[in-house]
Amino acid sequence: MSLDELDPVIHTPARLRIMVTLAALRDGDDLSFTGLQDLTELTPGNLITHLRKLEEAGYVATQKNGSGVTARTSVALTDDGRKALENYTTVLRQLLDSASQPRIGS
Amino acid sequence: MNDGSGTDQGMNMNAADAAAIIADASARARHILRPDHRVTLLVWGLIWFVGDGLMWLAVRGQHPYHGPNPGGYAATVLLTVLVALASVSQARAESGVRGLSVLRRWTFFLSVLIGLGGAFAIEGALVRAGAARPAVGVFEAVAPIAVIGLIYLARFAAEQDWAMAGLGLWLVIAAGAGAYAGPQNVWAVAALAVGPAFLVVSAIEQRLQRA
Numbered sequence: 001m002s003l004d005e006l007d008p009v010i011h012t013p014a015r016l017r018i019m020v021t022l023a024a025l026r027d028g029d030d031l032s033f034t035g036l037q038d039l040t041e042l043t044p045g046n047l048i049t050h051l052r053k054l055e056e057a058g059y060v061a062t063q064k065n066g067s068g069v070t071a072r073t074s075v076a077l078t079d080d081g082r083k084a085l086e087n088y089t090t091v092l093r094q095l096l097d098s099a100s101q102p103r104i105g106s
Numbered sequence: 107m108n109d110g111s112g113t114d115q116g117m118n119m120n121a122a123d124a125a126a127i128i129a130d131a132s133a134r135a136r137h138i139l140r141p142d143h144r145v146t147l148l149v150w151g152l153i154w155f156v157g158d159g160l161m162w163l164a165v166r167g168q169h170p171y172h173g174p175n176p177g178g179y180a181a182t183v184l185l186t187v188l189v190a191l192a193s194v195s196q197a198r199a200e201s202g203v204r205g206l207s208v209l210r211r212w213t214f215f216l217s218v219l220i221g222l223g224g225a226f227a228i229e230g231a232l233v234r235a236g237a238a239r240p241a242v243g244v245f246e247a248v249a250p251i252a253v254i255g256l257i258y259l260a261r262f263a264a265e266q267d268w269a270m271a272g273l274g275l276w277l278v279i280a281a282g283a284g285a286y287a288g289p290q291n292v293w294a295v296a297a298l299a300v301g302p303a304f305l306v307v308s309a310i311e312q313r314l315q316r317a
Contacts, residue, residue, distance in 0.1 A: 003121065013119055017131045024135035028206030031139070035202020039135055074204060089128065095121040 003095070009057045010088045014042055014050045019085045022060060022077040030063070030076035051075065059084055138201050146190075147308035153186060155301025158247070162293035165243070171289050173243040176233065180226040183250060187222065191215040214261065221253035243289035247296055252281035269314075273307045 003011070010016055017040045025031060031039075037047050054060040059081030064073045077085070119127075165173055229249065232242050255277025262271035277300060284295035 006121075006124070011119065011124065013123070013127055016119075016124060016127050020128050020131040021135040021139075024132060024139050025203065025205075026140075026207045029139075029203050029208070030205050032202035032204070038202070039138060040131075076205075092121055092124055092128075096125060099121065 005091050006095075007084055007088050007091075009053060009059065010084060012050075014040065014046060015054060016088075018042075018047075018050055018054065019059065019077065019081065019088075022075060023082060023085055025076065030074040033062075033073040033075060036075055054081070057081075057084075139203055144308045144311050147304045147311065149190070151301045151304025151308065153301075154304060155297050157182075157186075158293050158297035158300065161247070162290070162297060165293060166290050168290065171240045171243060173239060173246070173289060176226075176229060176242070176246060179246060180222075180229070183222060184219065184226075187215065187218055191219075214257070217257050217260070218254065221257060222250055225249035225253050240289040244285050244292055247289070247292040248281040248285045251277050251284070251296060251300055255281060269307050269310055273303060276303050 010019055018036065021036060021039045022031060033044075033047070037044060040047065042050070051060060051062060055062060057080075058078060060075055061078050062073055062075050064071060066072055161174060161179075165171065226246075226249075229242060229246050232245060237245075255274045258270045258274030258277065260274075261267060262274060280296070280299040280303070284292050284299060287295045
């Protein structure tokens with residue numbers, strides 16, 4: 001197994017952090033953009049860029065409510081995003097397991 | 107943290123790095139985003155223990171029994187619930203979470219307020235109907251316990267939360283049995299049976315989270 005088998009959309013520090021953070025939400029909940037920014041410690045520009053990539057992949061859904069100073073953007077993981085993260089962690093676990101097993105003949 | 111302003115330079119991340127990010131982000135998110143029932147239960151347990159304990163100290167030895175001021179007692183209980191509601195809602199709003207779990211919390215507190223409001227309205231009706239003060243005193247001590255117990259049982263029915271089922275059942279039993287202790291000692295029974303029950307459930311939840 002190699003790192004190439006990991007989903008490239010998720011396999012960056014920032015996007016992995018975003019996905020894991022959103023996965024901690026309970027079903028039916030979403031998180032404000034500022035709340036996500038606080039938890040991931042990304043700059044607004046970085047966060048927007050990474051969210052756009054995740055949204056294009058169908059892994060997150062963003063929703064804007066209100067307008068002007070009261071506008072609130074909320075973010076949530078989609079079902080596809082949750083499945084993709086589960087697949088990612090499964091492959092990652094296999095990679096780590098295979099790396100920790102002693103090789104025959106070595 | 108600046109990790110490349112949207113570039114994919116994180117592709118250099120190895121499996122161990124990814125695992126460390128998952129562990130860190132998950133722990134951080136759960137700490138901030140998931141409401142900690144243990145603290146809520148701990149606070150409720152202490153409020154109940156101290157509140158009912160003080161009531162017992164105030165009414166014990168009263169001859170004839172005249173109990174606490176009914177209006178003042180009802181106002182204190184409802185105000186306590188409102189303060190708890192405000193503090194919890196503020197904490198949740200600051201975390202940025204919105205959705206079903208917030209709605210569930212609001213409906214829970216609303217159920218508590220409506221239940222307690224109804225119980226105090228019945229108490230008023232009992233007074234108006236000429237019920238003896240000791241009988242009203244027993245009712246005002248156990249009715250809030252029974253209301254909260256029934257709400258926890260309803261929560262169990264909706265969410266299959268067994269810790270809440272145990273707590274709800276215990277509160278209903280404590281209310282029913284405590285009523286037989288009489289208008290003065292019912293407060294002591296309430297303080298000793300209800301307050302520590304919340305603390306026990308809080309400890310159980312802590313153990314379950316560690317497991």
